[in-house]
Amino acid sequence: MEMVSLHDSLPLFSRLVYGLWRLADDQDTSDGRVIAKIEACLEQGITTLDHADIYGDYACEALFGRALKSRPDLKDACQHISKCDIMLLSDHFPDRRVKYYDTSAEHVTASAETSLQRLGIDALDLLLIHRPDPFMDPADTGRALDNLIDAGKIKAAGVSNFKPWDLDLLQAHMRHPLVTNQIEISPLATNAFVNGDIAKAQTLGIKPMAWSPLAGGALFGNSDRATALRAVMQPIADSANVGLDAVAIAWLLAHPAGILPVMGTNNLDRIGTLSSAMDVSIDRQQWFAIYEAATGQEVP
Numbered sequence: 001m002e003m004v005s006l007h008d009s010l011p012l013f014s015r016l017v018y019g020l021w022r023l024a025d026d027q028d029t030s031d032g033r034v035i036a037k038i039e040a041c042l043e044q045g046i047t048t049l050d051h052a053d054i055y056g057d058y059a060c061e062a063l064f065g066r067a068l069k070s071r072p073d074l075k076d077a078c079q080h081i082s083k084c085d086i087m088l089l090s091d092h093f094p095d096r097r098v099k100y101y102d103t104s105a106e107h108v109t110a111s112a113e114t115s116l117q118r119l120g121i122d123a124l125d126l127l128l129i130h131r132p133d134p135f136m137d138p139a140d141t142g143r144a145l146d147n148l149i150d151a152g153k154i155k156a157a158g159v160s161n162f163k164p165w166d167l168d169l170l171q172a173h174m175r176h177p178l179v180t181n182q183i184e185i186s187p188l189a190t191n192a193f194v195n196g197d198i199a200k201a202q203t204l205g206i207k208p209m210a211w212s213p214l215a216g217g218a219l220f221g222n223s224d225r226a227t228a229l230r231a232v233m234q235p236i237a238d239s240a241n242v243g244l245d246a247v248a249i250a251w252l253l254a255h256p257a258g259i260l261p262v263m264g265t266n267n268l269d270r271i272g273t274l275s276s277a278m279d280v281s282i283d284r285q286q287w288f289a290i291y292e293a294a295t296g297q298e299v300p
C-alpha cells in the first residue's frame with residue numbers, strides 16, 4: 001500500500017481509506033465482525049479509518065471503540081479520522097427542533113472529546129469540520145481547532161464538503177494548516193474536477209479525500225449513466241483482472257491531485273480486495289473515456 005503524508009505533524013496515511021459510516025447498518029455488528037473488518041483492511045495495508053460523531057445515529061464510534069477494547073493492539077496500527085458539526089435530529093437529542101450545524105468552539109471541543117472517549121483512543125489523527133456552517137464564526141472555530149492540536153487531542157485538522165472560499169475563511173483564522181478537504185468524488189459525482197474544489201486543493205498542495213468513491217453503490221445500479229460507465233470500465237477491469245470497483249477507484253487514484261478514496265463496503269469479501277485498485281493503471285485516454293461516460297458528453 002502506498003503511504004502518503006498529509007502533513008509533517010501526522011503519521012503517514014494509507015492511500016486507500018476505509019470509512020465506518022455504514023458500520024451500524026451491517027446485520028452483524030459484533031466485536032468479532034468489526035475486528036474482522038479492521039484486520040481485512042490492515043492485511044492490505046489500509047490503516048487509515050474514517051469516522052464521524054453522527055455515523056449510525058451516533059452509534060458507530062461506540063461500536064468501533066467497544067470492539068477495539070478486545071484488541072487494543074490494533075489502536076496504534078490505525079490512523080483515526082473523525083468529524084463534527086452536524087447536529088442531527090435524533091432520539092438521543094430530544095431537545096433539538098431543527099437539523100443544524102454547530103462550529104462553536106464549545107461544540108467542536110466537546111465533540112472531539114466525545115469521539116476520543118467513544119473510540120477509546122487518546123488522540124485523533126485528524127478532525128474534520130464535516131460540513132460548511134453558514135453560521136460559522138471562523139475565529140471561534142479556528143481557535144478551537146488550534147487549541148485541540150496544541151493540547152494533543154487531535155494531531156491535525158481538516159474540513160469536509162468545503163468550497164474554496166469556506167476553506168480560505170477558516171484557514172485565515174488558524175495557526176495550524178487545514179490538511180485536507182474530504183469531498184464527494186466518484187465517476188457519478190465529477191463536479192469537483194471542474195467546480196474549483198480539486199483546483200483549490202492542488203493550489204494549496206493538500207490532498208483531497210473522496211467520499212463515496214463508488215457513488216455509495218449506485219455505480220452498480222441500473223441508471224443509464226451507471227450502465228454507460230460500466231461498459232467503458234469493464235474492458236479495463238478484464239484486462240487488469242480486477243473488479244469494476246477497482247477500476248473506479250483507480251480512476252480517482254490516477255488523478256494528479258493525489259486523491260485518497262474513502263470506501264465503505266460492509267462486505268468482508270469486498271473489503272478483502274479493496275487494495276486491488278492499486279494494481280490498475282489508468283492512462284490519460286482511459287481517464288477521459290471514463291470521464292466522457294460519466295458526464296455523458298465528449299469534452300468540448
Ligand SMILES: NC(=O)c1ccc[n+]([C@@H]2O[C@H](COP(=O)([O-])OP(=O)(O)OC[C@H]3O[C@@H](n4cnc5c(N)ncnc54)[C@H](OP(=O)(O)O)[C@@H]3O)[C@@H](O)[C@H]2O)c1
Nearest residue numbers: 019020021050211212213214215216217263264265266267
Ligand atoms: N464527509 C462526508 O460528508 C461523507 C459523506 C458520505 C460518506 N463519507 C465517508 O465515506 C465513506 C464511504 O462512503 P460509502 O460507503 O458511500 O462509499 P462507497 O464505497 O462508494 O459505497 C459503499 C456502498 O456501495 C456498495 N458496494 C460496494 N461495492 C459494491 C459492488 N461491487 N456491488 C454492489 N454494491 C457495492 C456497498 O454495499 P456492501 O456493503 O453490500 O458492499 C455499500 O453500500 C463512509 O464510510 C464515510 O466514512 C463521508
